[in-house]
Amino acid sequence: MTDLATAPAAKPTPHVKENAIIRFENITKRYGKVVAVDNVNLEIREGEFFALLGPSGCGKTTLLRMLAGFETPTEGRVFIDGKDVAELPPNKRPVNMVFQSYAVFPHMKVADNVAYGLKMDGVDGGEIKRRVEEALELVKLGGYGDRMPDQLSGGQRQRVALARALVKRPRVLLLDEPLSALDAKLRDQMRSELTSLQEKVGITFIMVTHDQDEALAIATRCAVMNRGLLAQVATPADLYEFPNSRFVADFVGSVNMFEGVLDKDEQDHAIVRTQELSAPVYLDHGVTGAKGSTVWVALRPEKIEMHKRPEGSSPMKMEDAPAGTNVVAGVIRDIVYLGSETIFEIELESGRRVRTFRSNLTRYDQEDFTWDEPVWLAWHACSPAVLLS
């Protein structure tokens, strides 16, 4: 068994190399008074599927466009493959982009669309034909070369955009919200296709998205941005289990957050006192924070267990709880049935509401939790993340 405090194993990524193919050095972009990107330092390794994640307007697209060459940084330097690209216009950069609207040329056949970039590079006719066919095959559009773009579905048009960018064999492929225009079913399918495509071609992919599920599902590493700043750069699992701030904990996944004061901080345990819970929170690991400082305890809903509480039983004291667990009393106030799982909203004695999920393991819930039922909520001492900011 691995230590519970370390991250779950990351996806195997044999194609990721050690060298940084992209490096942002102190990149700032201002539009007048608006700071779209604020002093970003970031390295992306060759072969990664990297996701830029963040709420609307946080500067993801701006960062991507500075890579493609459509925006110039106000301050700082961008390196692609070790070369400073400040002077290179978009048509000279070894990166290609898949646009949010796909931007497939409407007046050209699919094959001509894909061939366009090669023609601009002066590749000779026979070679173009061969590579276009290969690229269309790669995105599963073999035989669609003679169609016009408006005879294609949205998903197919996106594949054309992908093929058109990949056929140039760029060092890095940039994707701006590639899946946002697709419907839910197709989006799921394209997610896995994008991943396998990336593994097949071995090119570094950088994807912008505001959908955290998408980023977690696809990326080998994610950067979360907030108002132009990099909030955290980590693997999906680290991002979810070890967020470094309230913003990241809240933006990635759903979370119950309790504000409290750090009461005790030892090597092997810590205690946080909070008004919102009837008992202090016991943690089985130390926190690097000053005693008495304000901290936030972030607890994911699925890490909370729910048990029936017989009417009239007295609230459990922390000392009575099974070793290594936290227990609080509450009453179920709301139940949302989602098919695969059910969301429960529980009101604690302090009036604070807490969410928890339960997978619907059987077709009839044996325990039959219902509205206004008293329950115990319990979680492991290692489950919550303690955040200092």
Add this chain to the structure above:
Amino acid sequence: MSRVAREKPGPLEYHRRWPLQLIVGATFFFLYFPLIILMVFSFNDSRRNIVWQGFTFDYYEKVFKNAELIEAFGNSLTIAFFCTIISVILGALTAVMLWRFRFPGKTAVEGAMALPIVVPEICMGVAMLVFFAKIMPWPSGMPWPLNLGAIIIAHVSFAFPFVATVVRARLASFNRELEEAAKDLGASEWRTFWDVLVPHMQPGLIAGALLAFTLSLDDFVITFFTAGPDTITFPVKVYSMLRFSVTPEVNAASTILIVVTVALTAIGLHLQNQSENKKLKP
């Protein structure tokens, strides 16, 4: 009668209410009846032109034997041809400039461009007359087609704003990401312009060209003031023939002009449809 047709007309179905049907009918009558009369009487075998006397092609023959009229017709086509080419280029460039760039005095340029559309034609005509008579006389006795230069310049000055307006409207629907995509794939600014922007503008260019051609071909007022004795255009010539009497010859000439304009418009629209259909069907 089908069931649907017997239902009460909806609030907006004005074409099914009699007062509006009457108005629509009257409109069509006053629009087309004079034209039909004009065409029918161009075949009338009578100089007096009021009562039907019998069918004849005589007046068409006369028209084709009338050297002055044929020359005027040739002038008109030449002027319209050059006017169209220059107007489309100027209009398209103006439209792209106004759509693409922000520069000091942009609003003023936009306003100035709309002026030829709103200024009364008679004023334009007088202005052109004064300009070419007093300020910059067009040298006479120039070889064809330079002798038509003054008229061509006058026509371009009122036709190109129409082209610019039509093309500008078309540009509003352009997706800037297409342009970025082309550059991203390695195209230079000029390649991007030709490969992406011009194809998008194409329907606007065709519509603008048709407008410029027909505006130029049938312009009377401005041409009347700018034309010299050796640069008569077709509409001006027809007008001068009318001053003596309304003969079937005038009818025949007008009919030819109508047929030419309608045919050219139809060809233009057909070409445009074809290029759009090509987009839809392989």
